Amino acid sequence: MPHDVTDRNRTRTQVADLYFMEHRAKTLDVAAFLDRHDRAAGDEDFRVAQLRQAAAILTDGKPDRAKRILELMSDPTLEPIARAGSKGATGAYAPTTTERAKP
Amino acid sequence: MRYIDPHIHMVSRTTDDYRHMALAGCVAVTEPAFWAGFDRSSPQGFYDYFRQLTETEPRRAAAHGIKHFTWLCINPKEAEDPVFAREVIALIPDFLDKPNVLGIGEIGLNKNSCNELSILEDQIALADRHNQLILVHTPHLEDKLKGTRLIIDAIRRNTRIDPGRVLIDHVEEHTVRAVLDAGMWAGMTLYPDSKCTAQRAADIIEVYGNERIWINSAGDWGHSDPLAVPKAALEMRRRGHLEASIQNVTFDNPQKFLGQSPRFKIDE
C-alpha cells in the first residue's frame, strides 16, 4: 500500500471477503438498469452512452479506474463559459449537455 | 471517538441531528455559507442568514456540547448576477469580527462561468484583505474537473494567498492530486449518490496519504448524512487503518487547518 495507514498488508481474498457481495449486487443493478433502458422507447440517452464507455474501463485491466471514469464523464474544456444557463449538472458530459439538461 | 465535522449546513438540519452527532462524538462543526435551494430576493436575505450563522446556530450547537464555527460568502450558485453578488460581499466585513467566524467560504464555482469566476476572484481578494482562511466549494459532477483547475489557477493568481490557508472541498479521485500538489488542503465529502463514499474516501487516503486531507458530511437539505464522518471512521477501522491515522483525518487535520484562525478553539 503506498501510504502507511493500515496495520496489515491485505490480500486480494481479504478485500473480496469484505466487499464482494456488495459489489456483486451493484453490478447486477447496473446490468438491470441497462436492460431497462434498452427496453424503453426512443434514442440512446447520452448519459447512458457514457455509462457504457465507463463499463469498458472496468474490464480493461488497467489501474485508476475510478479516476479514469470520472475524467471520461468530465467537461474537458478549459475556458470559463459565457453564462451559467442553469444551476444543475447531469453527471455525464456531452458538448450539448447544457441544452439537454433543463433543470 | 471525538471528531470534527468541518463542513456541514446545520441551518438545514434538525435538533435531533445535533443530538445524534453529539452521541457519535462530534465536538465541533464548521458551517460554510451556501445556497438555500432557492435564490434570495435581496442582499437583506443574506444579512439575515449571516446573523443566523453567527448568532443562532452557535447557540443550538452549544446546547449539545458542540462548538459551532462558520464561514461567510456569497455562494457560486447565486454569483451569476455580479451586481447583486457584490452588494452581498459588501455586507461581509461587518460580520468578520463575530467570535465564531473562521474565514470566507464556501466560495468557488458552480457552472464555471465568467461571472462566477469574477465573484470568486473578488472573494479571494476579500479574504486576503482581512487575512481570512478560505474554504472552497468545487462544482458538481461533470463540471468538477474543469472547475477545480480554474479555482486553483484563480487562487495562484493572487500571489499574496498562502496555499496552506486554503482548503479545496469535495475532491474526488480525479482532483485530489492537483489540490495537494498545489500545496492546498483537500476535503472529501461523503454523499450517498455523488461526490465520495466512505469506501472511496478510505481508498484515497491509502493512495494519496493522510496529510492535508479531511473528511466531512456536507450535510444539508439534500440527500446527505450528518453521521457520515463517524461512519467513514468505521469503514477505515474495519479495513485495518491505524487508530492514529483515523484520528488524523477526523480530528487532528481539521484542528490543524482550522487552528490557523485564532478563533478556532476547542476544549481539550
Ligand SMILES: [Zn+2]
Ligand atoms: Zn457545502
